[in-house]
Amino acid sequence: MLEELAMRSISFLLLWLATASPALAEWKAANDAVTQAARDPVIAGALAQAARMDAALIADDHAAFADGLAADLVVNSPQNTVSLPGDTARLAASGRIRYNSYVRSIEYAGRRGTDLVVLMGEERVTRKGAPAGEIEIRRFTDLWRLEDGKWHLAIRHATKVPSSPS
Numbered sequence: 001m002l003e004e005l006a007m008r009s010i011s012f013l014l015l016w017l018a019t020a021s022p023a024l025a026e027w028k029a030a031n032d033a034v035t036q037a038a039r040d041p042v043i044a045g046a047l048a049q050a051a052r053m054d055a056a057l058i059a060d061d062h063a064a065f066a067d068g069l070a071a072d073l074v075v076n077s078p079q080n081t082v083s084l085p086g087d088t089a090r091l092a093a094s095g096r097i098r099y100n101s102y103v104r105s106i107e108y109a110g111r112r113g114t115d116l117v118v119l120m121g122e123e124r125v126t127r128k129g130a131p132a133g134e135i136e137i138r139r140f141t142d143l144w145r146l147e148d149g150k151w152h153l154a155i156r157h158a159t160k161v162p163s164s165p166s
């Protein structure tokens with residue numbers, strides 16, 4: 001009887017672990033060039049702001065997310081639409097941009113002068129409300145602009161990539 005109870009508990013725990021979707025926002029350098037670039041204070045500032053905004057998305061902190069968007073932000077979205085200034089903040093506030101996890105693999109990080117940073121790579125997201133384990137894979141390019149001492153997302157392009165069958 002005790003063994004059966006232990007097995008049921010273990011089975012329940014494994015099922016819970018398999019379906020639980022812990023909140024996660026992180027970025028990682030995909031290569032040594034990005035690791036080196038991240039030591040540049042200009043690039044590090046943009047990366048830090050990107051991490052704060054990703055964490056704000058995970059936490060459903062719409063104000064913190066919107067605070068990192070440039071007033072003139074335009075986005076070519078993964079839904080194959082163009083979001084004009086103000087659209088992205090409204091979509092997030094209305095609950096249409098919501099994630100359990102947001103993981104970026106940055107393959108390129110470079111500066112353009114002292115007030116622009118380009119980040120490019122792959123991101124893997126799980127949307128809140130999506131079936132457990134469903135991961136959306138995207139290629140992205142983000143242009144960050146320093147305005148009044150703070151980094152803002154100014155231009156974004158993200159395209160869904162079909163996931164390869166497992």
